[in-house]
Amino acid sequence: MNAIRKYPRTRHLIGSRLQPGDEDLDAVPVSELRGKYVVIEEKMDGANCGISFGPDYALRLQSRGHYLTGGPRERQFDLLKQWAGAISDRLLDRLTDRFVMYGEWMYAKHTVYYDALPHFFMEFDILDTETGVFLDTPRRAELLADLPVKPVKVLFAGEFPGEEYLRTLVGPSYFVTPNAPTQMREDVARLGWDVERAVRQTDLSGVMEGLYVKVEENGAVTERYKFVRAEFLQTVTADGHWQDRPLVPNRLAEGAELFE
Template identity: 30%
Template sequence: MSAKYPRSFHLPWSPGGTSDDKRMADVSGLLGAEIVITEKCDGSNLTYTRKSVFSRSHSGPPSHPSFDLAKATHASIAHLLSEGISLFCEYCYAVHSIEYDALPGYSLVFGVRDDARGLFWEWDMVVAQARDLALPTVPVLFRGVVESERELEALTTALAREPSAFGGPREGVVVRVAAEFQDAMFQRCLAKWVRRGHVQTDEHWMHQEIRPQRLAPAPAEGLSA
């Protein structure tokens, strides 16, 4: 059965977050093995399964009008999703706190889980699944091996402070191991760096007028949602 996306911990040096956010105490799971660092985009956590689409709470289909396009996207791709698979996306249709001007689409894939096995797919399989669905992934900023915590801190901090690949500032970055990993290993195999103050500026967007983010002038071939 599909379950909501696990809570990701902050890297120890992440400047963002709130008092109830958790931080990764030991980053050794991200060292000495191939990792992928992606841009953390400013949107809503969304899950597509063969039967439904879920918002972050995973209690049912999202009701906010900004998710209407996500529901239409689900209707067009559901038959391509295997039973027992959850496809996780950052849904960036509405402006939250960062305005983009060159999105490749509104559903940016960042993960896939085999729910029956409790297994998060390796990154290459995530990319392949996104390609099969004609959906973009979140931008990859780095792929390689980092040997020390100091090196990882310097790398993630430098990447997070660069402008977004889509225009505007960057919310942060996400680090994950490139290989597959079990649910139980999630907090050892994935962590995030978030800009200072981001949560506070983001929390009221649903009560404001919906402002669609702008797509790139020439979207990639396939769906733009």
């Protein structure tokens, strides 16, 4: 099996709260974005994963630094394996053995509980392995046109609008409804787990995790940064890592279909 193409680590913008594991990355002044064309997305709280095909055109699924080959810690990816397998012919037609499609796998609740997702796989980047370039937003959309693949939410695209405007974009998540706290409590109770502990482990504010900022030019992503709000990090560190907690599924939006 070929060496895995890990998704690049992303530096924080100054003012963003560093997440565990990012302590060795230098934060970047927001002023670095001045005059640049940026695409700003809602940062989703899920599991980073990738979909690609090997030289033998076999489907390959990855998360972080390893391929998904089975085991109890991969339980949250069971539906990903089923979904990707069901549309593998269509994916192969576009990705071939050249492109790696990265996305956030949203099935399991991490810190934010989502109850209005368009899909459990939300695509956010595509690597061209021949050139080493990540495609810009329009080229990604063109490559994936007519496929049942949902991208992350774009909040802004254009010349960087300044730090003040950037901060105003950190608002209610597009994928959390006012009913989410009640819905999560009901789901946890139905599973037979400690509801109050689950509440302590969850950010139920309805506010997005933060922002993901890409600088794009000449058809490619040339820089990438993240901006994470402080309150989110406080919940993350409150009661252990999400992988050591019971698996609580997020929910799809009404009318959304996993298999189209």
